Amino acid sequence: xxxxxxxxxxxxxxxxxxxxxxxxxxxxxxxxxxxxxxxxxxxxxxxxxxxxxxxxxxxxxxxxxxxxxxxxxxxxxxxxxxxxxxxxxxxxxxxxxxxxxxxxxxxxxxxxxxxxxxxxxxxxxxxxxxxxxxxxxxxxxxxxxxxxxxxxxxxxxxxxxxxxxxxxxxxxxxxxxxxxxxxxxxxxxxxxxxxxxxxxxxxxxxxxxxxxxxxxxxxxxxxxxxxxxxxxxxxxxxxxxxxxxxxxxxxxxxxxxxxxxxxxxxxxxxxxxxxxxxxxxxxxxxxxxxxxxxxxxxxxxxxxxxxxxxxxxxxxxxxxxxxxxxxxxxxxxxxxxxxxxxxxxxxxxxxxxxxxxxxxxxxxxxxxxxxxxxxxxxxxxxxxxxxxxxxxxxxxxxxxxxxxxxxxxxxxxxxxxxxxxxxxxxxxxxxxxxxxxxxxxxxxxxxxxxxxxxxxxxxxxxxxxxxxxxxxxx
Ligand SMILES: NC(=O)c1ccc[n+]([C@@H]2O[C@H](COP(=O)([O-])OP(=O)(O)OC[C@H]3O[C@@H](n4cnc5c(N)ncnc54)[C@H](O)[C@@H]3O)[C@@H](O)[C@H]2O)c1
Ligand SMILES: [Zn+2]
Numbered sequence: 001x002x003x004x005x006x007x008x009x010x011x012x013x014x015x016x017x018x019x020x021x022x023x024x025x026x027x028x029x030x031x032x033x034x035x036x037x038x039x040x041x042x043x044x045x046x047x048x049x050x051x052x053x054x055x056x057x058x059x060x061x062x063x064x065x066x067x068x069x070x071x072x073x074x075x076x077x078x079x080x081x082x083x084x085x086x087x088x089x090x091x092x093x094x095x096x097x098x099x100x101x102x103x104x105x106x107x108x109x110x111x112x113x114x115x116x117x118x119x120x121x122x123x124x125x126x127x128x129x130x131x132x133x134x135x136x137x138x139x140x141x142x143x144x145x146x147x148x149x150x151x152x153x154x155x156x157x158x159x160x161x162x163x164x165x166x167x168x169x170x171x172x173x174x175x176x177x178x179x180x181x182x183x184x185x186x187x188x189x190x191x192x193x194x195x196x197x198x199x200x201x202x203x204x205x206x207x208x209x210x211x212x213x214x215x216x217x218x219x220x221x222x223x224x225x226x227x228x229x230x231x232x233x234x235x236x237x238x239x240x241x242x243x244x245x246x247x248x249x250x251x252x253x254x255x256x257x258x259x260x261x262x263x264x265x266x267x268x269x270x271x272x273x274x275x276x277x278x279x280x281x282x283x284x285x286x287x288x289x290x291x292x293x294x295x296x297x298x299x300x301x302x303x304x305x306x307x308x309x310x311x312x313x314x315x316x317x318x319x320x321x322x323x324x325x326x327x328x329x330x331x332x333x334x335x336x337x338x339x340x341x342x343x344x345x346x347x348x349x350x351x352x353x354x355x356x357x358x359x360x361x362x363x364x365x366x367x368x369x370x371x372x373x374x375x376x377x378x379x380x381x382x383x384x385x386x387x388x389x390x391x392x393x394x395x396x397x398x399x400x401x402x403x404x405x406x407x408x409x410x411x412x413x414x415x416x417x418x419x420x421x422x423x424x425x426x427x428x429x430x431x432x433x434x435x436x437x438x439x440x441x442x443x444x445x446x447x448x449x450x451x452x453x454x455x456x457x458x459x460x461x462x463x464x465x466x467x468x469x470x471x472x473x474x
Contacts, residue, residue, distance in 0.1 A: 189239025191318015335443025
């Protein structure tokens with residue numbers, strides 16, 4: 001290219017960048033903040049949407065046997081947890097496999113909120129079984145465990161930490177081909193059927209971390225709303241809060257073109273890339289459904305319309321955050337669940353203390369969005385408007401709220417939402433006190449993969465203040 005035309009292209013690119021968005025988060029002023037100097041040009045310029053194939057329909061699970069037959073699968077691993085193994089969703093899958101002559105083995109030892117130990121147990125089962133396809137029937141715990149089993153069985157010489165996110169693990173890119181995995185979600189929360197993410201509790205550090213690679217996303221997600229009718233109300237509520245935070249965090253995340261470093265090879269472009277125009281669409285739509293249907297879905301187990309819509313919202317939000325990422329609520333949630341003391345969640349049929357993922361995420365949301373709103377006020381206000389206007393909760397007209405009040409307005413909308421659903425009154429109600437804050441902060445620091453996507457950088461003091469502000473909500 002001639003020098004003159006190169007200069008013209010560079011000029012046009014600069015103009016495009018400036019014209020992209022005038023909100024404070026995208027504005028020229030903010031992009032000049034420390035670490036985003038335009039002279040360094042270390043930020044990314046592209047984003048990639050990766051999504052599993054999705055099939056939705058009441059009763060669609062019965063097709064799973066035919067899908068496996070169509071794939072030519074001869075030896076299938078069916079993964080689930082002990083509770084679900086006794087319930088209709090697993091029975092429907094097994095009936096379909098038997099009817100279609102598929103040979104399969106069942107692994108029902110998935111741990112609810114998995115750990116490295118439980119992942120390794122499932123990996124050993126998978127490595128010994130030499131399976132040619134996987135079916136995961138359950139919530140995020142089951143689908144994530146199955147992704148890890150598939151990955152490490154397909155890469156038999158790898159060490160466990162090889163693919164775990166840095167800095168805890170080595171964060172190696174996945175280059176081996178994996179076997180097909182069909183995910184049948186039974187909760188309405190994680191969106192794991194769409195994402196390349198598998199989360200576990202790393203026991204020796206008492207924090208959650210995970211594996212993140214587009215290569216591990218399921219081949220197909222079968223979204224069957226009939227499974228949601230079996231969910232106890234607290235599982236509906238907590239997994240619904242996960243959808244709420246996936247939508248809010250991915251919509252308010254740092255934009256992809258402000259994330260650094262810019263990968264030198266597309267294989268190292270992270271799954272969590274920052275907010276982007278395609279993820280935004282899914283996030284906002286998911287949020288509207290949560291606002292309209294979550295309360296109904298929690299309160300009435302027979303409300304198929306509400307529960308079906310929440311099942312779809314979970315997938316929608318998954319498509320959004322699976323490519324944009326999440327930020328502080330999730331980063332701070334990992335030590336909240338990892339350091340659990342004695343809290344036992346109602347309606348969770350497990351024998352160990354547990355802070356359900358969705359609860360661990362939502363309890364800090366009022367404090368987090370109050371903190372982040374100054375970098376993204378329009379977006380924060382827009383989400384508050386969706387929550388409030390659909391529910392007519394506060395009686396206030398958000399459209400007249402001042403832009404500088406975006407954080408408190410969204411925080412109030414969230415508090416009211418949680419109060420109406422009888423959610424525990426902050427971290428203190430689930431067993432934490434001020435004395436735990438240093439450990440909670442320490443557990444958040446290695447979660448850079450998500451915390452760096454927050455629109456506003458945060459110091460250790462900021463994190464302490466956010467945990468403190470989340471001790472009590474109402
Ligand atoms: N991979 C991702 O993208 C992603 C995203 C968010 C969260 N997660 C992870 O997912 C896990 C949480 O998953 P979850 O919230 O879906 O719940 P879960 O898989 O932990 O299940 C929670 C409980 O609900 C029960 N259950 C599930 N479906 C049921 C049904 N239809 N009827 C009756 N009981 C049912 C289970 O047996 C279990 O006791 C956490 O480990 C979290 O970190 C992963
Ligand atoms: Zn989540």
